[in-house]
Amino acid sequence: MSYDTERDLLYVPGGNPAPDFYDDARPGSNLYTNSIIALNGKTGRLVWYNQFIPHDVDDYDVIHVNPIFKVNSKPAIAATGKDGVLRVLDRDSHKILYSVPFTTRLNAEVPLSSTPIHVCPGILGGDEWNSGGYNPKLDLLVVPAVDHWCSMIKKDKDPPSVEKANAGEVRYFGGPFNGPKDRDPFSEARGRLTGFTGATGKERLAL
Numbered sequence: 001m002s003y004d005t006e007r008d009l010l011y012v013p014g015g016n017p018a019p020d021f022y023d024d025a026r027p028g029s030n031l032y033t034n035s036i037i038a039l040n041g042k043t044g045r046l047v048w049y050n051q052f053i054p055h056d057v058d059d060y061d062v063i064h065v066n067p068i069f070k071v072n073s074k075p076a077i078a079a080t081g082k083d084g085v086l087r088v089l090d091r092d093s094h095k096i097l098y099s100v101p102f103t104t105r106l107n108a109e110v111p112l113s114s115t116p117i118h119v120c121p122g123i124l125g126g127d128e129w130n131s132g133g134y135n136p137k138l139d140l141l142v143v144p145a146v147d148h149w150c151s152m153i154k155k156d157k158d159p160p161s162v163e164k165a166n167a168g169e170v171r172y173f174g175g176p177f178n179g180p181k182d183r184d185p186f187s188e189a190r191g192r193l194t195g196f197t198g199a200t201g202k203e204r205l206a207l
Contacts, residue, residue, distance in 0.1 A: 002066035002077060004091065008041040011065040011077055014051070020059045020123075021112055021155040022174020029054035036065045036079045036089065048094045052079070052087060057112045058153065059123040059173075064131040069141075071097055071199050078134070078141060082126035083108060086143050088201065098201035102127070102194040103145040112155045112175075122151030122183050134198060141198040149189035152182050 002011045014035035017026050034053035039046060053060055060083035068077050068091070075091040084103035087096050106120035125146045132143040155175045165172035176182045195205040 002068050003041065004038075004068060004075075004077075006075075007091065009047060009091075010039045010041050010044075011068075012037045012039060013062040013065045013079065013081070014049075015061045016056050016059050019160045019172050019174035020177075021057060021153060022159050023055060023057045023112065023155065025159045025174065026055075030056070034060060034062050034081070036062065036077070036087075038094075050089060050094055050096070052081075052085075053083060057155070058083070058108060058119055060108075060121075060126070063127055063129065066131055067134040067141075069134045069136065069198055076198075078132060078143075080127040080132055080143055082121060082123070082128065084121045084126040084145060086132075086141070086196065086201070088141075088198075100196060100201045100203070102143045102196075103147045103192060104150075106150065112153065114154055114157050116152040116154040118150055119153050120148070120150035121146070122149050123153070123178060124151075124183065125149040125189070139198045140204065141196045143194050143196070145192045145194065147190045147192040148184070149186070150184045151178075152176075 014033050017030035017033040034056045035049050035051040037049045062081035065079045079087045086102050087099040104120045130144045134141050160174045164170045193207045
């Protein structure tokens with residue numbers, strides 16, 4: 001999370017909806033999931049939000065909403081997640097100033113069915129638990145990623161059981177999750193750091 005001292009706003013990332021893959025059980029946009037959510041720092045009340053991935057079917061949590069910086073004097077904030085896309089928003093208008101990929105993306109917007117689809121980033125790829133950083137002297141925004149760790153995902157023909165999930169018997173995904181046949185070999189995964197010009201989103205380095 002990030003705290004905006006000038007606006008007294010707490011920026012919170014929104015995780016993915018559940019069941020992750022069997023989306024028939026949750027019609028609509030599944031509001032506030034996969035979003036940046038701005039809360040009043042004193043009351044916790046919702047001030048604004050921007051939902052990046054309505055009705056997510058790929059387990060693409062928005063993990064981080066930081067850092068806070070400025071783009072051409074405009075107050076901005078960056079958001080990254082497991083979908084492998086960097087989004088920079090204007091903190092006043094709440095609109096996206098630019099969005100750029102920072103990892104390999106394949107079939108990331110294809111609807112799911114009972115036929116497996118090879119998707120990159122996979123459910124353990126993209127930006128997981130480490131946030132990006134911003135260097136104001138260099139105007140350099142650096143984002144970490146797990147690259148080339150893709151998944152074979154599909155949704156089950158029947159909805160998952162809430163009772164069995166609550167009892168710990170199954171995962172509430174509505175499809176296969178992270179078994180050896182459901183993901184690329186770990187040997188193919190690569191750590192990656194990508195640097196972007198903060199003002200424009202132009203890629204400057206990749207390690």
